[in-house]
Amino acid sequence: xxxxxxxxxxxxxxxxxxxxxxxxVTLGVAPAHLLAVVGPSGSGKSTLLRxxxxxxxxxxxxxxxxxxxxxxxxxxxxxxxxxxxxxLLFPHLDVLDNVAFADRxxxxxxxxxxxxxxxxxxVVHLADLARxxxxxxxxxxxxxxxxxxxxxxxxxxxxxxxxxxxxxxxxRATMHALLDEVRAAFAPTTVMxxxxxAEAAMADTVAVLDEGRVVQHADxxxxxxxxxxxxxxxxxxxxxxxxxxxxxxxxxxxxxFVPAPSPRVGEPAVVLVRQExxxxxxxxxPHAAASGLVxxxxxxxxxxxxxxxxxxxxxxxxxxxxxxxLPPGVPAPVGRRVGVRVTGTLVHVPSLSAxxxxxxxxxxxxxxAVDGALVRDRx
Amino acid sequence: xxxRRAALGQALAAVPLVVWFAxxxxxxxxxxxxxxxxxxxxxxxxxxxxxxxxAGAAGLPSAMARSTLLGLAVACLATPLGAMAGRALGWRLTxxxxxxxxVLLAPIAIPPFAVATxxxxxxxxxxxxxxxxxxLVLSVFALPYTTYILRAAHTATDPDLELQARMLGxxxxxxxxxxxxxxxxxxLVTAAAMAFLVGWSDYVVTLVLGGGRLVTAPMLxxxxxxxxxxxxxxxxxSVASILPLLAVVAGGVLVRRGRRAGRxxxxx
Numbered sequence: 001x002x003x004x005x006x007x008x009x010x011x012x013x014x015x016x017x018x019x020x021x022x023x024x025v026t027l028g029v030a031p032a033h034l035l036a037v038v039g040p041s042g043s044g045k046s047t048l049l050r051x052x053x054x055x056x057x058x059x060x061x062x063x064x065x066x067x068x069x070x071x072x073x074x075x076x077x078x079x080x081x082x083x084x085x086x087x088l089l090f091p092h093l094d095v096l097d098n099v100a101f102a103d104r105x106x107x108x109x110x111x112x113x114x115x116x117x118x119x120x121x122x123v124v125h126l127a128d129l130a131r132x133x134x135x136x137x138x139x140x141x142x143x144x145x146x147x148x149x150x151x152x153x154x155x156x157x158x159x160x161x162x163x164x165x166x167x168x169x170x171x172r173a174t175m176h177a178l179l180d181e182v183r184a185a186f187a188p189t190t191v192m193x194x195x196x197x198a199e200a201a202m203a204d205t206v207a208v209l210d211e212g213r214v215v216q217h218a219d220x221x222x223x224x225x226x227x228x229x230x231x232x233x234x235x236x237x238x239x240x241x242x243x244x245x246x247x248x249x250x251x252x253x254x255x256x257f258v259p260a261p262s263p264r265v266g267e268p269a270v271v272l273v274r275q276e277x278x279x280x281x282x283x284x285x286p287h288a289a290a291s292g293l294v295x296x297x298x299x300x301x302x303x304x305x306x307x308x309x310x311x312x313x314x315x316x317x318x319x320x321x322x323x324x325x326l327p328p329g330v331p332a333p334v335g336r337r338v339g340v341r342v343t344g345t346l347v348h349v350p351s352l353s354a355x356x357x358x359x360x361x362x363x364x365x366x367x368x369a370v371d372g373a374l375v376r377d378r379x
Numbered sequence: 380x381x382x383r384r385a386a387l388g389q390a391l392a393a394v395p396l397v398v399w400f401a402x403x404x405x406x407x408x409x410x411x412x413x414x415x416x417x418x419x420x421x422x423x424x425x426x427x428x429x430x431x432x433x434a435g436a437a438g439l440p441s442a443m444a445r446s447t448l449l450g451l452a453v454a455c456l457a458t459p460l461g462a463m464a465g466r467a468l469g470w471r472l473t474x475x476x477x478x479x480x481x482v483l484l485a486p487i488a489i490p491p492f493a494v495a496t497x498x499x500x501x502x503x504x505x506x507x508x509x510x511x512x513x514x515l516v517l518s519v520f521a522l523p524y525t526t527y528i529l530r531a532a533h534t535a536t537d538p539d540l541e542l543q544a545r546m547l548g549x550x551x552x553x554x555x556x557x558x559x560x561x562x563x564x565x566x567l568v569t570a571a572a573m574a575f576l577v578g579w580s581d582y583v584v585t586l587v588l589g590g591g592r593l594v595t596a597p598m599l600x601x602x603x604x605x606x607x608x609x610x611x612x613x614x615x616x617s618v619a620s621i622l623p624l625l626a627v628v629a630g631g632v633l634v635r636r637g638r639r640a641g642r643x644x645x646x647x
Contacts, residue, residue: 105549
């Protein structure tokens with residue numbers, strides 16, 4: 001049922017626009033894998049899906065499913081189903097006829113199409129709503145019907161354009177679980193556009209789009225640990241940005257020395273630190289890389305993140321601050337002076353002259369080491 | 380109890396509406412079945428079908444048939460054209476929707492006599508048959524109504540419904556049959572009814588472009604009404620002229636009932 005989807009150097013520009021919506025996009029999704037596409041608004045995510053679906057024809061490049069080029073294939077013949085942000089159930093048909101639509105379009109008699117549709121309604125646990133009208137359904141039910149309808153087309157590739165974004169968190173979680181079930185049962189190759197990083201974490205790989213370009217394509221773990229650029233890091237969130245001054249063998253920043261090969265003298269860099277890899281400790285603890293004042297905190301569910309304004313150092317900017325994730329249940333010591341410890345082993349250094357990143361993994365698990373830090377040129 | 384009260388309230392509110400429509404019709408209905416009705420009698424002194432007999436002799440059946448055909452032809456032409464224009468305007472498929480709206484409105488914004496006379500010259504130069512010219516010109520007159528009804532319908536309909544259907548394997552023609560037309564059905568019926576009535580009730584264009592050879596019900600009515608002492612005849616033609624309107628209203632009600640009953644199926 002699933003297919004190997006490939007985009008090769010795909011470019012697309014909308015009429016009357018002065019820049020490409022997609023620029024040399026090359027991506028691959030293995031059969032039965034789920035690719036999440038994330039990026040800021042206007043980065044080309046939905047355009048990418050529409051190009052794959054055949055609703056937009058690319059100006060350049062190639063879209064392949066297996067060894068077959070899709071460029072000359074009409075959308076309805078591509079073997080691709082798409083779920084839009086809205087459920088888009090056909091209002092004049094009942095739920096069962098909605099799900100039976102693909103089979104009816106393929107020429108199956110109504111009775112047989114409806115019989116087949118019942119099986120897909122079972123998959124999304126809505127068999128008892130078969131005779132309901134779309135207007136009688138809740139938002140979550142509508143999306144489940146839309147998912148059943150997309151599956152009933154037995155697509156090789158399933159495209160999901162932020163289909164769960166309008167649902168409340170509880171329903172979204174239900175839909176995520178359902179999507180997992182569906183993937184296990186039908187194994188379609190899936191491409192999902194999302195703004196929700198938790199949703200993206202369901203995917204086998206995540207592609208980050210920015211201004212129509214793929215700026216990184218990796219698994220979510222790599223994406224968090226080694227964002228390819230500050231843009232990616234900012235999109236993911238949870239990173240602190242510190243000024244890095246090049247010195248012999250690395251960079252100096254507010255959290256101390258960050259080892260890195262070949263720092264370019266005279267060109268400051270940005271050191272990125274993940275919030276969960278920084279730790280609040282006693283100000284006078286010998287393991288503290290820096291000290292400062294907790295100026296605020298934010299809460300997301302059970303997680304609490306403190307913002308620590310670091311004491312100025314000769315290498316820090318005027319307002320160097322770092323985000324530190326606190327253990328669950330620990331109150332943020334707002335207004336108190338604390339020490340900050342950053343642990344770990346990984347440093348990324350961009351090659352400024354080559355314009356591309358050269359990575360170096362530096363194992364410095366001891367005192368003052370910086371974990372999850374990325375050093376690169378300012379953007 | 381509250382439902383009963385609401386129903387009663389609705390019924391009471393409908394009374395003035397019914398009176399508003401029925402009051403002007405009452406005298407012509409009475410005249411249509413009157414043989415003699417002299418002033419100041421409240422009701423006719425003698426009843427009879429004189430008016431209907433005279434109307435038959437004057438050619439009412441053939442005039443009704445011509446009017447019906449004219450209305451149908453105009454509806455058949457103006458409805459799909461209005462659907463296309465309404466789609467372009469409602470879904471903003473054109474960048475010049477303001478100019479397009481202005482052009483579409485022009486036939487009803489300019490006095491019909493002026494338009495008809497101007498077009499008559501063009502029709503003569505183009506050597507178009509009179510009946511065809513009448514149909515074409517009346518379609519242009521009906522187009523603003525069909526366009527605006529269908530523009531509103533398209534605005535209220537998500538254009539992605541069609542894309543969704545294609546993403547489920549439906550070819551464009553199947554999408555048209557199984558999604559576009561059923562979803563827009565009420566608006567299409569309303570637009571077609573409007574176009575039909577424009578064609579059915581026209582006098583000016585038929586007179587100017589038809590050159591008096593195309594005798595329709597409104598033309599028969601106008602020529603009869605220009606005489607005196609033939610109130611039963613005029614009343615009979617008038618009552619007959621109301622029948623298409625009633626048929627259109629009944630058709631609309633049936634379509635809505637059918638929609639409510641949800642008997643739609645996906646065509647094979």
